[in-house]
Amino acid sequence: MNSHTWRFVAFLMWTALSAAASHGEPVPEQNLAAQMRTGGYVILMRHASSPRNPPDAGTANTDNPNFERQLDEAGRSSAVALGEALRQLRIPIGQVLSSPTYRALETIKFAKLGPATPIPQLGDADQSMASDKSGARGAWLRAKAAEPPAPGKNTLIVTHFPNIVEAYTQESAGLADGEALILHPDGRGSAAFVARVKIDEWSHLAGGH
Numbered sequence: 001m002n003s004h005t006w007r008f009v010a011f012l013m014w015t016a017l018s019a020a021a022s023h024g025e026p027v028p029e030q031n032l033a034a035q036m037r038t039g040g041y042v043i044l045m046r047h048a049s050s051p052r053n054p055p056d057a058g059t060a061n062t063d064n065p066n067f068e069r070q071l072d073e074a075g076r077s078s079a080v081a082l083g084e085a086l087r088q089l090r091i092p093i094g095q096v097l098s099s100p101t102y103r104a105l106e107t108i109k110f111a112k113l114g115p116a117t118p119i120p121q122l123g124d125a126d127q128s129m130a131s132d133k134s135g136a137r138g139a140w141l142r143a144k145a146a147e148p149p150a151p152g153k154n155t156l157i158v159t160h161f162p163n164i165v166e167a168y169t170q171e172s173a174g175l176a177d178g179e180a181l182i183l184h185p186d187g188r189g190s191a192a193f194v195a196r197v198k199i200d201e202w203s204h205l206a207g208g209h
Contacts, residue, residue, distance in 0.1 A: 032182065032195055033089040033205050039152040042145045042191060043093075044168075045180035046161050048082075048110075048199060049075035050103040068102035075103075076110050078178050078199045083111030085202035094153025097144070099123045104158045107178070113156060119144075122159040138166030145183050146191040168193065 035041070050069045054060075060067045071079065086093065093113050098104045100118035108116045121140045141163055149155040164172045164181065171181055171193045178199030183191040197205075 031205070032197070033091060036091045036154055036182075037089070039092055039094070039149055039154055040184065041154045041194070042147075042149065042183040042185060043154060043156045043180045044141075044145055044164060044183055045107075045156065045158050045199075046164060046175055046177060047071075047075075047099070047101070047104040047158055048079045048107040049177040064102050066102070070102055071106050071110070075107070075177065079107045079110035080112075081203050082178070082199055083113050085206040086111075086113070088206040089202070092153050093156050094150040095155045096158075097122060097155070098158045099160060099163075101160070104160070107158055108156075116158070122157065122163060124160050124162070135166065137163055141167035142191070143189070146185050146189050148185045148187050171196070 048071050050071050052069070054067050054069045055064065056067065061070055064070055096108060096114055096116045097119050098108055098116040099122040100120060101123055104122070105116055105118065108114045121137065121144075141157075141159070145157065145167065147155070161172075161175055164175060168181055175181075175196075176198055180197050180199075182194040182197060184194050185191045
């Protein structure tokens with residue numbers, strides 16, 4: 001068994017255990033992609049790799065006049081690979097919600113998963129990595145992630161690490177750039193945690209498809 005196959009098998013086992021813990025019941029032995037093909041899930045994702053420092057006039061993209069943080073080469077390539085993998089896996093994406101920040105919208109653009117709807121509550125309030133001590137931002141995101149997607153579709157939400165950790169503190173510890181929480185809304189105002197998927201793991205799943 002090669003390293004990619006072993007990683008894929010281990011990921012499926014971990015996914016099943018995570019889902020079982022969330023729902024309190026056994027989970028059929030099927031992979032995450034197969035479950036998501038029928039829709040009903042929320043992909044809550046941190047934007048792809050972006051340097052902490054914003055660009056200057058000489059390095060900013062031409063469509064980034066406000067010199068916001070933008071994706072680096074790794075972020076762009078991983079976003080492209082994400083979109084290709086989701087299409088290869090036949091995971092249907094319906095509503096796409098995004099932070100209004102340039103780097104979040106750029107993630108969706110390179111993944112070709114738009115059009116995206118910018119939502120102020122998903123932004124960083126012009127303070128990169130700043131937390132909201134009131135808890136309102138996390139509460140809003142939990143409520144939004146609990147909304148069932150359109151029939152046969154999955155919802156994609158692209159936002160920032162502080163927003164996700166405020167909403168799902170335990171599940172999102174150490175969440176990497178581009179990594180996502182997979183959630184399953186129950187239609188009663190809550191969403192069960194199903195799995196965590198790093199941005200490059202979607203391609204591994206597609207390779208094992």
